[in-house]
Amino acid sequence: MDFWRVLTHEAPAFVWPVKFCVAVTAVTYVLSILTGNVSQVDRVWTFLPTIYTVYYALLPLWPSVPPTYLFPHAPDTIPASLRETFSPRALLMASLVVTWMFRLSYNTWRRGLFSLKDEDYRWEILRQKISPFLFQVFNFFFIAIAQNIILFLLGLPAARAAAQPHTPLSTSDYILGTLGFLIILTEFISDNQQYSFQTFKHSGKLNPNEWPGAKIQWTKHDAERGFVTRGLWAWSRHPNFLCEQSFWIIITLIPILSPDSPKLDFPPTSLASLTPFLPCLVLCSLFFSSTIFTESISKAKYPLTYSAYQERVAMFLPLLTPVWGALLGIQGRKGSVDTLVYGTGPNSKGKGKAE
Numbered sequence: 001m002d003f004w005r006v007l008t009h010e011a012p013a014f015v016w017p018v019k020f021c022v023a024v025t026a027v028t029y030v031l032s033i034l035t036g037n038v039s040q041v042d043r044v045w046t047f048l049p050t051i052y053t054v055y056y057a058l059l060p061l062w063p064s065v066p067p068t069y070l071f072p073h074a075p076d077t078i079p080a081s082l083r084e085t086f087s088p089r090a091l092l093m094a095s096l097v098v099t100w101m102f103r104l105s106y107n108t109w110r111r112g113l114f115s116l117k118d119e120d121y122r123w124e125i126l127r128q129k130i131s132p133f134l135f136q137v138f139n140f141f142f143i144a145i146a147q148n149i150i151l152f153l154l155g156l157p158a159a160r161a162a163a164q165p166h167t168p169l170s171t172s173d174y175i176l177g178t179l180g181f182l183i184i185l186t187e188f189i190s191d192n193q194q195y196s197f198q199t200f201k202h203s204g205k206l207n208p209n210e211w212p213g214a215k216i217q218w219t220k221h222d223a224e225r226g227f228v229t230r231g232l233w234a235w236s237r238h239p240n241f242l243c244e245q246s247f248w249i250i251i252t253l254i255p256i257l258s259p260d261s262p263k264l265d266f267p268p269t270s271l272a273s274l275t276p277f278l279p280c281l282v283l284c285s286l287f288f289s290s291t292i293f294t295e296s297i298s299k300a301k302y303p304l305t306y307s308a309y310q311e312r313v314a315m316f317l318p319l320l321t322p323v324w325g326a327l328l329g330i331q332g333r334k335g336s337v338d339t340l341v342y343g344t345g346p347n348s349k350g351k352g353k354a355e
Contacts, residue, residue, distance in 0.1 A: 008077065009077065012074075012075045012077040013056070013074070013078050013082065013159060013162070013163070015075055016070075016072055016073055017052050017055060017152060018152075020051070021148055021149070023070055024044065027040075028041050028044070028148065029144035029145075032139055032143070032144065035116070037116070037117070037118075038120075038123050038143050039113075039119040040144075041143060041147045043108075043113070043114055043116075045104075045147075045151065046101055046104040047101065047105075048151040049097055049100075049101075049151055049154040049155060050094075050100075050101040051155075052151070052154065052155025052158070053090075053093060053097040054094050054097070056090055056155060056158040056159045056161070057086070057087065057090040057093065057094035057158055057161075058086070058094070059074050059083055059086075060074075062074040064076045081165075082162055087164065087166045088166065088167070088168060089161040089164065089166075089254060089258060090158050090161040092173055092254070093161055093251055093254055093255075094158065096177065096180045096184070096247075096250075096251065097158075099184055100184055100247060103184055103187065103188050103191070107191045110195065121297075122293060122294065122297065123143075125297055126138070150283060153278060153282055153283075154248060154283065156278070157251050157252045157254060157255055157256075158251075158255075160255040160261075160276065161258070164258060164260040165260045167260060170258055170259050172257040172258060173254060173258065176253055176254050179250055180247060180250045180251070183246050183247045183250065186239070186243050187243035187244065189213035189231075190232045190233070190240040192210065192213060193214045193231040193233060194228055194233070196210050196211075196214040196215075196218070197218060197228040198228075200218040200222070200223060201218075204223065206218060216231055219343065225302070225305055225343070226305070227305075227306065227309070229309060229313070229341050229342055230342070234321075234342070235313065235314075236313065236315070236316055236317070236318045237295070237309065237310070237313050237314065237315050238291055238315060241287050241291060241316065242317070242318075244287065245284050245287050248279060248283050248284075249280045249284075251279070251280075252276070252279050256277075291315065295310070304340065305340050308340035309341050311324065311328065311337055312325065312328065312337050312338065312341045313341070325338075
């Protein structure tokens with residue numbers, strides 16, 4: 001095919017990742033049809049960005065000819081500078097993404113989402129809203145194809161880093177790398193708070209062995225409300241989503257802000273000039289649209305309290321939450337909204353509540 005011929009000669013570093021992406025897309029789609037469970041991509045979401053990133057970071061390790069089908073390889077047509085030495089910047093990015101993978105894999109495992117029988121609850125709700133034919137169209141084009149393309153795109157910043165001169169790490173690398181690890185830690189805390197709340201909600205018992213940052217004294221009122229509004233969730237309705245988007249923005253920025261990166265037009269002069277930002281732009285668009293759908297489900301389930309939560313707490317940015325509180329105060333509604341969102345009594349005060 002002309003596509004493969006062009007890819008092999010013009011962008012040989014993408015030959016294996018593209019083949020692997022096509023294979024994973026086909027397998028996940030076929031499995032979704034055979035099993036009737038469309039969460040096949042969800043189960044490999046935690047691994048695929050890591051596989052693509054590590055491939056580019058470890059280019060010198062791969063053979064020029066694959067010993068078996070789909071085994072990672074680096075064709076001889078890839079420039080020798082990429083195949084013979086490691087990129088410190090790409091290795092930094094790989095360490096960040098591998099750490100991200102362990103965090104997400106742990107959270108996915110303890111929630112039971114690696115089970116072949118489990119399916120994202122949102123897909124079942126979507127099935128009820130559209131016809132079976134449209135759902136299968138959605139499954140093919142979005143769940144199977146689009147999501148795999150997004151996961152492929154998340155590896156492109158590492159490819160960009162590997163293609164740059166393999167110079168020592170710069171100040172921007174150290175700053176962004178540190179921020180990346182801090183964001184992973186913050187997301188881990190938000191995951192643990194959510195898991196702690198859901199465990200208490202279903203068991204009615206506090207776990208004395210919670211992770212640091214998740215040792216919150218949940219109350220009966222919290223469980224009755226149905227969703228978490230304390231800890232990081234008092235400042236952002238989706239602190240985990242905020243961290244996830246921020247992490248991939250940082251991964252995208254590492255090669256862009258490096259001293260070896262070509263100067264970018266600012267402000268952008270064309271859509272083409274936004275290409276380096278494509279991975280994080282696409283992912284953030286996905287998270288925003290997904291969050292809108294998720295919140296519509298929550299609002300239908302908890303119409304009064306979740307509406308109050310949306311009025312009181314920002315969707316993503318914690319800095320906006322005090323602003324929303326101040327606006328409610330001007331309207332004379334802050335007290336009543338706070339009661340719905342945070343509850344009353346001593347356990348609703350303090351660090352678990354946004355001001």
